[in-house]
Amino acid sequence: MAKGNVLIVDDNKSILSALEILLSPEFQSITTLSDPNLIPSELRQNEYNLAILDMNFKAGINTGNEGIYWLTRIKETNPEISVVMITAYGDVELTVKALKAGATDFILKPWDNAKLLATLKSALQLNLSKKEVSQLKEKEKGLKSEINREQKYIVGSSPRLMSVLNLVRKVAKTEANVLITGENGTGKELIAQEIHRLSGRSSEILVSVDMGAITETLFESELFGHVKGAFTDARESRPGKFEVADKGSLFLDEIGNLSFHLQAKLLAAIQNRQISRIGSNQTIPVDIRLICATNKNLESMVHEGLFREDLLYRINTIQIEVPPLRERGTDVLVLADFFLKKYASKYNKPNLKINQQAQDKLLGYSWPGNIRELQHTIEKAVILSDNHVLKPEDFFMRPVVSGKNITPEMTLEEMERQMINLAIEKNNGNLSAAAEQLGITRQTLYNKIKKSGQ
Numbered sequence: 001m002a003k004g005n006v007l008i009v010d011d012n013k014s015i016l017s018a019l020e021i022l023l024s025p026e027f028q029s030i031t032t033l034s035d036p037n038l039i040p041s042e043l044r045q046n047e048y049n050l051a052i053l054d055m056n057f058k059a060g061i062n063t064g065n066e067g068i069y070w071l072t073r074i075k076e077t078n079p080e081i082s083v084v085m086i087t088a089y090g091d092v093e094l095t096v097k098a099l100k101a102g103a104t105d106f107i108l109k110p111w112d113n114a115k116l117l118a119t120l121k122s123a124l125q126l127n128l129s130k131k132e133v134s135q136l137k138e139k140e141k142g143l144k145s146e147i148n149r150e151q152k153y154i155v156g157s158s159p160r161l162m163s164v165l166n167l168v169r170k171v172a173k174t175e176a177n178v179l180i181t182g183e184n185g186t187g188k189e190l191i192a193q194e195i196h197r198l199s200g201r202s203s204e205i206l207v208s209v210d211m212g213a214i215t216e217t218l219f220e221s222e223l224f225g226h227v228k229g230a231f232t233d234a235r236e237s238r239p240g241k242f243e244v245a246d247k248g249s250l251f252l253d254e255i256g257n258l259s260f261h262l263q264a265k266l267l268a269a270i271q272n273r274q275i276s277r278i279g280s281n282q283t284i285p286v287d288i289r290l291i292c293a294t295n296k297n298l299e300s301m302v303h304e305g306l307f308r309e310d311l312l313y314r315i316n317t318i319q320i321e322v323p324p325l326r327e328r329g330t331d332v333l334v335l336a337d338f339f340l341k342k343y344a345s346k347y348n349k350p351n352l353k354i355n356q357q358a359q360d361k362l363l364g365y366s367w368p369g370n371i372r373e374l375q376h377t378i379e380k381a382v383i384l385s386d387n388h389v390l391k392p393e394d395f396f397m398r399p400v401v402s403g404k405n406i407t408p409e410m411t412l413e414e415m416e417r418q419m420i421n422l423a424i425e426k427n428n429g430n431l432s433a434a435a436e437q438l439g440i441t442r443q444t445l446y447n448k449i450k451k452s453g454q
């Protein structure tokens with residue numbers, strides 16, 4: 001398809017129609033204006049790559065100053081646009097002035113069609129390259145923050161985590177949209193990064209957007225970008241996250257926090273695989289792999305009328321449920337050891353160990369804030385530790401409000417887990433005391449906790 005939106009401004013209507021006929025088959029769209037006063041509003045409403053501008057507007061006053069005036073206004077509104085001046089005179093001085101003021105090139109009337117086309121095509125190419133450069137700059141920014149983000153490993157070996165990672169490996173290679181669900185701090189973002197890393201798009205960028213942190217007013221500009229002048233603060237044209245993620249992956253975190261009417265806008269972009277920047281009618285195709293995450297139950301939000309069903313079906317081609325830490329058995333200890341090493345080295349406290357009673361306490365706690373909570377708990381313990389051995393009193397966890405009550409609908413396994421949690425809680429995380437209370441050995445209790453992670 002021909003590329004390029006062209007604006008032609010000349011007060012001579014026969015020139016406008018001659019150019020329109022000549023250029024229509026060569027470019028995507030041609031718009032003509034005989035009144036230059038309409039230029040600013042036209043540029044605000046539509047995105048142009050190329051403007052062809054008459055040098056002389058007032059009949060009889062061929063100073064060209066009006067052309068230079070309008071050229072300056074055009075460049076102020078859209079610095080990337082290529083402007084080609086038309087003049088009937090080979091006035092060198094004026095042409096130099098126009099080129100200095102930012103014109104890309106000029107053509108003399110009467111023109112030679114082939115030459116005119118060649119000039120316009122190279123002016124268009126210049127504009128497209130500038131646009132690519134600004135898009136690359138945004139990508140570079142994203143890549144830099146990606147590089148600065150430390151490489152994170154998915155730690156753990158529980159069967160529950162292994163089955164998630166198996167699924168990740170299978171879906172990563174496909175182009176399927178993935179919805180990652182799970183409680184806060186379970187590692188949903190880490191899973192999204194792993195999907196991107198194992199996908200065919202890994203050499204391209206993964207762009208993350210926290211939908212919970214975007215205000216309603218910034219939503220469109222953040223996701224779809226804007227052109228200069230689209231709103232008061234839009235001093236420069238800027239691509240949005242969809243454009244920046246082009247050819248890569250787009251990770252929309254906390255998608256359940258998006259308001260109902262913004263969900264419709266997001267759906268349109270995902271469905272059509274194209275966006276328009278705010279203030280522009282031009283559509284831009286985007287090639288992205290979509291990964292979303294939420295800690296909410298979107299199905300019940302659909303039933304309550306809070307989440308669009310059509311959007312849910314778009315984003316959840318594959319759903320990956322990340323299990324809470326309390327269902328990952330002894331992964332708690334593996335992760336605790338991993339974070340212990342990390343923070344011992346960060347705070348320069350080598351040879352730190354977690355003693356058996358403290359390990360029991362970590363294992364017996366239900367971790368409502370999941371891995372993030374465990375990470376912070378270990379970091380705090382490392383910072384405050386006075387000697388090499390970390391004991392139960394070095395770990396500060398939130399007091400747990402007793403979980404669900406035992407109900408007739410529960411399975412035997414759920415009841416057992418609930419009894420174990422209550423006993424551990426009652427005995428302040430002391431597994432030996434909890435085991436005694438339950439009438440089983442400490443080893444049996446340990447095995448049961450481990451088994452609950454399967």
Ligand SMILES: Nc1ncnc2c1ncn2[C@@H]1O[C@H](COP(=O)(O)OP(=O)(O)OP(=O)(O)O)[C@@H](O)[C@H]1O
Nearest residue numbers: 152153154155183184185186187188189190371372
């Ligand atoms: N298996 C894991 N191994 C190592 N670190 C992990 C693991 N899972 C999570 N983490 C770490 O725990 C923290 C929380 O993980 P992450 O931000 O991915 O969770 P999330 O589910 O996206 O959280 P939220 O729902 O609050 O956005 C991060 O620092 C992450 O690196």
